[in-house]
């Protein structure tokens with residue numbers, strides 16, 4: 001349903017995405033996960049037909065986003081990071097208006113608005129001015145405008161950002177309810193979002209795809225990786241040095257001090273593979289005269305996968321971020337040809 005091949009985008013001297021390839025099957029929710037500045041929004045705007053790629057191709061339902069941009073727009077519902085809403089319109093008035101500019105025939109507009117409001121839990125708010133809605137409800141209106149023309153593909157850029165936990169849960173349920181009959185790409189840098197909502201996840205870092213798989217497979221793939229959490233008493237700098245010298249160790253992180261007695265410290269050690277790591281940690285610390293109070297092995301989590309795949313040297317990534325970058329100014333902005 002969505003095929004992205006060797007896509008690249010440069011803004012002047014900044015490479016935002018570099019040679020990325022991934023796809024989404026009909027009916028699935030694909031999470032597009034990456035840290036800030038990884039290139040998620042850039043990719044989504046290219047897919048939605050709002051930004052030209054520098055190289056590569058992207059197809060939606062078989063249509064090329066560049067050469068068949070109108071056909072693609074009819075088949076895509078796009079929720080940008082900042083949803084373009086008109087605050088002085090009522091929910092219903094706004095949705096009717098969006099239906100019109102998206103080319104929904106006049107006799108179908110009210111029906112489509114009703115369906116979208118129903119999907120998004122907005123029936124009670126239909127007569128309310130958008131500016132009087134809470135952020136969570138505005139986000140629902142943003143999703144409703146994205147699905148108003150019944151597109152088979154929905155692209156949601158950080159749909160839960162800025163919402164409170166209850167609103168996040170409601171929006172997640174709403175997105176899940178849309179899957180099956182729609183193919184959804186959901187960009188986020190929130191890990192639980194991916195495990196709770198997505199069938200598969202593509203992880204992007206510094207403009208490049210570093211993994212695509214189910215959340216489960218990604219964590220299983222790392223089953224060879226091992227992590228331990230430990231509590232010591234004494235010289236924590238020395239402990240960290242000793243642990244970093246152990247051959248399989250990749251990272252040693254100092255954790256928070258909450259609820260710890262004086263002079264106690266908590267550390268997390270991760271390594272390529274276990275290879276007797278627990279014993280080696282214990283021996284290294286105890287032989288150096290440090291008190292080891294606790295040593296616990298941890299299972300790999302999606303967070304481990306994410307940190308593992310996105311903690312890289314800054315040398316090959318995009319260049320310095322620009323002062324500011326363009327937000328969508330209108331409901332249906334013209335394709336952005338500017339290379340800021």
Ligand SMILES: Nc1ncnc2c1ncn2[C@@H]1O[C@H](COP(=O)(O)OP(=O)(O)OP(=O)(O)O)[C@@H](O)[C@H]1O
Pocket residue numbers: 011014015016017034035036037038039040041042043189318319320321322324325326339340
């Ligand atoms: N209009 C623009 N002009 C110049 N550089 C840009 C522009 N838009 C994005 N960039 C740069 O391209 C890179 C990727 O940005 P993008 O917004 O796609 O990342 P993102 O993964 O969506 O980040 P976030 O999670 O912070 O929204 C960043 O280095 C960003 O500064």
